[in-house]
Amino acid sequence: MSVSTDKSLKNPGGPTDDRGALTGEVAPPISWQAPVAYWVVAALTVLVFALGAPTGSETTFSLATSKDFFQLAPLTVPAGPVTIGLGVLVAALAGYATYAAVRRVKVGVWVPVIVGIAFLLAFLVWSGADKGNAIAVPNMLTQGLVFAVPLAFGAMAGLVCERSGIINIAIEGQLLAGAFLAAVVATLVSNPYAGLLAAPLAGAAVAAVLAWFAITYRVDQIIVGVVLNVLVTGLTSFLFSTVLKENSSTLNSPPRLPVIEIPLLSQIPIVGPMLFRQTILVYILFVTIAVLQVMLFRSRWGLRMRAVGEHPKAADTVGIKVNRTRWRNTILGGAIAGLGGASFTIALGLAFGKEMTAGRGFIALAAMILGRWSPRGALLAALLFGLAEALRGTLSIVGSPIPAQFLSMLPYLATIFAVAGLVGRVRAPAAEGIPYTK
Amino acid sequence: MKLELRGITKIFGSLVANDHIDLVVEEGEIHALLGENGAGKSTLMNVLYGFYDPDDGEILVDDVPRTFTGPGDAMAAGIGMVHQHFMLVPVFTVAENVALGHEPVKGGGILDLKVARARVREISERFGFDIDPDALIEDLPVGAQQRVEIIKALSRDAQVLILDEPTAVLTPQETDELIEIMRELRAAGTSIVFITHKLREVRAVADRITVIRRGKVVGTASPQSSEKELASAMVGRSVSLGVEKAPAKPSDVRLQVRDLAVTNAAGAKALDSVSFDVAGGEILAIAGVQGNGQTELAEAILGMQPRATGSVRLGGTELVGRSIRQVLDAGVGFVPEDRSKDGIIASFSIEENLILDLHDRAPFAKGPMIDRRVVAENAERQIEQFDVRARSAQDLGSQLSGGNQQKLVLAREMSRPLELFIASQPTRGLDVGSIEFVHKRIVAERDAGTAVIIVSTELDEVLDLADRIAVMYRGQIIGVVPAGTSRDVLGLMMAGLPLAAAQTEAAKHPTHPADAGRPAGTPEVLS
Numbered sequence: 001m002s003v004s005t006d007k008s009l010k011n012p013g014g015p016t017d018d019r020g021a022l023t024g025e026v027a028p029p030i031s032w033q034a035p036v037a038y039w040v041v042a043a044l045t046v047l048v049f050a051l052g053a054p055t056g057s058e059t060t061f062s063l064a065t066s067k068d069f070f071q072l073a074p075l076t077v078p079a080g081p082v083t084i085g086l087g088v089l090v091a092a093l094a095g096y097a098t099y100a101a102v103r104r105v106k107v108g109v110w111v112p113v114i115v116g117i118a119f120l121l122a123f124l125v126w127s128g129a130d131k132g133n134a135i136a137v138p139n140m141l142t143q144g145l146v147f148a149v150p151l152a153f154g155a156m157a158g159l160v161c162e163r164s165g166i167i168n169i170a171i172e173g174q175l176l177a178g179a180f181l182a183a184v185v186a187t188l189v190s191n192p193y194a195g196l197l198a199a200p201l202a203g204a205a206v207a208a209v210l211a212w213f214a215i216t217y218r219v220d221q222i223i224v225g226v227v228l229n230v231l232v233t234g235l236t237s238f239l240f241s242t243v244l245k246e247n248s249s250t251l252n253s254p255p256r257l258p259v260i261e262i263p264l265l266s267q268i269p270i271v272g273p274m275l276f277r278q279t280i281l282v283y284i285l286f287v288t289i290a291v292l293q294v295m296l297f298r299s300r301w302g303l304r305m306r307a308v309g310e311h312p313k314a315a316d317t318v319g320i321k322v323n324r325t326r327w328r329n330t331i332l333g334g335a336i337a338g339l340g341g342a343s344f345t346i347a348l349g350l351a352f353g354k355e356m357t358a359g360r361g362f363i364a365l366a367a368m369i370l371g372r373w374s375p376r377g378a379l380l381a382a383l384l385f386g387l388a389e390a391l392r393g394t395l396s397i398v399g400s401p402i403p404a405q406f407l408s409m410l411p412y413l414a415t416i417f418a419v420a421g422l423v424g425r426v427r428a429p430a431a432e433g434i435p436y437t438k
Numbered sequence: 439m440k441l442e443l444r445g446i447t448k449i450f451g452s453l454v455a456n457d458h459i460d461l462v463v464e465e466g467e468i469h470a471l472l473g474e475n476g477a478g479k480s481t482l483m484n485v486l487y488g489f490y491d492p493d494d495g496e497i498l499v500d501d502v503p504r505t506f507t508g509p510g511d512a513m514a515a516g517i518g519m520v521h522q523h524f525m526l527v528p529v530f531t532v533a534e535n536v537a538l539g540h541e542p543v544k545g546g547g548i549l550d551l552k553v554a555r556a557r558v559r560e561i562s563e564r565f566g567f568d569i570d571p572d573a574l575i576e577d578l579p580v581g582a583q584q585r586v587e588i589i590k591a592l593s594r595d596a597q598v599l600i601l602d603e604p605t606a607v608l609t610p611q612e613t614d615e616l617i618e619i620m621r622e623l624r625a626a627g628t629s630i631v632f633i634t635h636k637l638r639e640v641r642a643v644a645d646r647i648t649v650i651r652r653g654k655v656v657g658t659a660s661p662q663s664s665e666k667e668l669a670s671a672m673v674g675r676s677v678s679l680g681v682e683k684a685p686a687k688p689s690d691v692r693l694q695v696r697d698l699a700v701t702n703a704a705g706a707k708a709l710d711s712v713s714f715d716v717a718g719g720e721i722l723a724i725a726g727v728q729g730n731g732q733t734e735l736a737e738a739i740l741g742m743q744p745r746a747t748g749s750v751r752l753g754g755t756e757l758v759g760r761s762i763r764q765v766l767d768a769g770v771g772f773v774p775e776d777r778s779k780d781g782i783i784a785s786f787s788i789e790e791n792l793i794l795d796l797h798d799r800a801p802f803a804k805g806p807m808i809d810r811r812v813v814a815e816n817a818e819r820q821i822e823q824f825d826v827r828a829r830s831a832q833d834l835g836s837q838l839s840g841g842n843q844q845k846l847v848l849a850r851e852m853s854r855p856l857e858l859f860i861a862s863q864p865t866r867g868l869d870v871g872s873i874e875f876v877h878k879r880i881v882a883e884r885d886a887g888t889a890v891i892i893v894s895t896e897l898d899e900v901l902d903l904a905d906r907i908a909v910m911y912r913g914q915i916i917g918v919v920p921a922g923t924s925r926d927v928l929g930l931m932m933a934g935l936p937l938a939a940a941q942t943e944a945a946k947h948p949t950h951p952a953d954a955g956r957p958a959g960t961p962e963v964l965s
Contacts, residue, residue, distance in 0.1 A: 294548075295547070298548055298549055299543075299546070299547045299548050299549060300541045300543050300547045300548075300549060301547055303530075303534060303537070303538060303541060303549060304538070304539075304541075306527070306529075306530075307527050307530070307538050310527045310528070310529055310530075311525070311526070311527045311528070313525060314524075314525035314526055314527055314535075314538070315527075315538065315539070316489075316508075316509060317487075317489075317509045317519065317521065317525040318509065318510075318513070318525075318538050318539030318540070318590075319508060319509050319510025319511075319513060319539050319540075320538070320539055321508075430528070430529075438489055438490070
């Protein structure tokens with residue numbers, strides 16, 4: 001044979017025999033990001049919040065609104081002990097996460113969720129320590145939901161499109177178009193519900209342009225999406241300046257969607273007002289998310305749509321029309337985003353204003369990714385972003401020791417960390433962004 | 439069910455992919471469609487399956503003309519297809535994949551997965567497939583995925599089953615199993631169209647053989663024809679099967695690989711403590727089923743794997759931890775497995791592709807500028823030497839056929855003085871003529887004293903070229919055996935059996951007795 005020698009040739013059983021000695025060297029690398037992040041949070045909680053709260057200070061939370069049947073008494077807690085307790089809780093979770101990382105065991109989603117909630121509570125207690133004003137929890141939650149609604153609609157739009165393989169960067173434009181048309185139609189007809197019907201049409205129209213270029217002409221989907229955002233911003237701003245401004249009473253003073261209070265349920269302490277004292281738009285959102293969650297993973301429609309987004313050729317070979325499926329879902333997604341746009345104008349009874357969506361479409365995309373392309377996850381992510389926004393408002397009333405601009409940065413900072421791997425590996429639909437041709 | 443194609447013609451631009459092709463598949467027969475890559479077999483089947491509209495001709499099912507506007511129509515007519523690249527959604531379960539497109543539903547469009555699972559189980563048991571309906575496709579080995587594809591076709595009552603290059607991804611043992619399945623299906627009355635360019639398999643299983651060359655039917659053959667006759671019909675001239683080469687004259691050990699390990703991004707071991715030597719003037723072939731660490735091994739030697747540990751010494755110089763540039767400068771030539779993606783830059787001209795790794799040095803570089811004249815002369819010479827068929831040296835890489843792209847890569851990599859030459863899948867998808875040429879150049883490089891590593895999943899190629907064979911399984915070298923080791927033993931080793939066990943096992947079940955110990959390169963006779 002040859003001049004060289006080889007262990008495994010001399011000893012055919014070789015590879016299995018000497019495998020054990022080397023196992024340690026090539027074991028998967030330990031993922032330290034999450035435990036390190038938790039330890040930083042624990043340190044912050046104890047060092048800044050617990051030690052930073054004035055000694056013997058107290059924080060007051062009000063837990064009911066004036067309309068509530070059960071008037072829960074405001075809750076007053078001692079700032080120091082509570083923050084220390086929360087810090088210890090976070091430290092315990094950090095310890096558990098470290099142990100799990102060393103053993104290469106995966107921890108559940110509940111760990112980051114509890115860490116986040118504990119950190120938030122500690123922060124609130126610290127911010128409100130020895131301030132004259134109570135922190136109004138139900139108001140903050142309700143406000144958070146108001147902020148979350150367009151994000152959640154946008155995230156649903158994004159995931160319906162992306163699950164079928166079309167990247168929808170144009171959510172921003174679809175929201176804006178929906179907000180615009182909702183305001184104008186509701187004003188013209190003097191009925192907010194008419195605006196609610198018009199908004200999805202505007203979003204769907206923007207989505208149809210996206211689908212036309214992305215599917216029929218196979219233009220890069222991200223470029224089309226960005227261009228569409230600029231186009232819709234320009235178009236609505238132009239119409240606003242030339243037409244709406246002059247005739248604001250006849251074209252741009254939409255009536256407000258009435259708040260529908262659901263009997264009994266809206267009286268649930270703390271969360272009742274947030275969930276059940278809302279406009280019809282919010283209820284439509286809840287239904288949309290629930291239906292999508294079921295249909296996406298358990299229906300024929302969902303199976304076909306996911307097949308088209310994961311492996312379009314496989315779908316084609318079993319007789320599913322790939323591009324038709326993508327067209328339909330892109331337009332459906334646009335309609336959902338357009339409906340979300342109505343939350344900027346008619347849901348609040350506000351007139352349309354230039355660029356009033358202010359980048360929410362992109363935050364909606366972040367919520368979709370953070371929620372791992374699932375309706376339930378995206379809703380939670382949208383709520384997180386919404387709450388962070390509301391927190392900023394609440395704290396500026398209470399008088400926070402931290403500048404509001406810094407606080408408004410926090411949710412996005414959290415998104416970057418989350419997307420970087422704190423919530424586990426994120427897996428996008430395999431065929432998204434790739435035009436399909438036979 | 440009888441299937442007939444009459445005068446099928448399909449034209450893409452100036453290329454006539456199918457030129458008046460006639461084909462009749464009788465009920466319950468295995469009809470092999472034999473032809474080289476690019477002969478038009480897949481185009482024909484895609485026409486039949488409703489993917490492409492034919493420009494002329496008609497399809498008859500049981501003597502009734504039919505038109506298929508999409509795969510849905512073809513399936514409804516009882517035609518099923520198992521594609522070369524599986525048409526399965528990796529993140530779906532077996533049941534979901536089989537159901538896709540004709541899903542059983544309860545009210546409101548909600549899937550009835552119970553029915554879907556039962557359907558998979560029923561077919562799986564009928565043919566002894568042993569497939570779990572709830573397994574995720576991405577967790578299944580390739581052979582099992584292929585059986586899922588067959589279940590998928592059968593669950594739609596396919597009476598004609600088209601198998602497109604089904605053995606390309608299988609181990610020899612899995613291939614034997616597939617051939618067994620094909621026979622069972624035939625016995626159950628299913629007709630099979632078996633597309634392949636592998637002569638051995640055609641002779642083993644086909645009832646009739648139709649040979650296609652350059653888009654035309656050039657004749658039919660019986661399975662009794664010799665391999666040489668079939669090859670000649672396929673290529674259109676007499677071909678020499680196998681490679682003519684003198685025995686190796688190995689010099690001193692040139693490459694020493696010790697405990698080379700690679701972890702992939704997910705943290706799993708892609709390469710696990712691999713050690714071997716290669717001498718100058720010998721060819722070591724790395725055999726194994728696709729995805730058992732061969733790609734990582736070749737890339738780790740070249741320095742393309744960031745998470746590599748261990749030692750690779752080329753003539754005393756340590757290569758692990760060096761940059762790719764330094765490795766190339768140490769005298770390593772590399773042919774990547776995906777030539778059109780990693781071997782050339784498709785939008786660059788032949789001239790430019792030939793100096794990709796030399797553009798920054800003399801004689802091609804003059805200071806910061808490239809000397810166009812020298813580059814053109816170099817291209818002229820290399821095109822001549824390596825028989826690259828192109829209109830001019832200005833042609834873009836993308837305009838070349840696969841064979842000519844590969845010649846271009848070889849020309850570039852062999853234009854430097856080499857100590858070590860590594861080629862991954864050097865002839866995958868090439869026509870017979872190009873394969874002959876590539877093999878000759880590789881042997882010539884060996885005879886010039888270079889250490890050569892060939893990574894190939896084609897057992898024929900391994901047997902033709904190798905002076906020694908290392909078999910890889912799950913990131914390890916399961917054994918190194920001399921050239922001329924029998925296919926059976928190699929096949930069992932590729933499935934994970936160590937040499938001794940593989941020999942015992944092969945002796946117990948001699949599938950192809952005439953085959954054992956046959957010298958590489960001579961056509962074998964099937965039992």
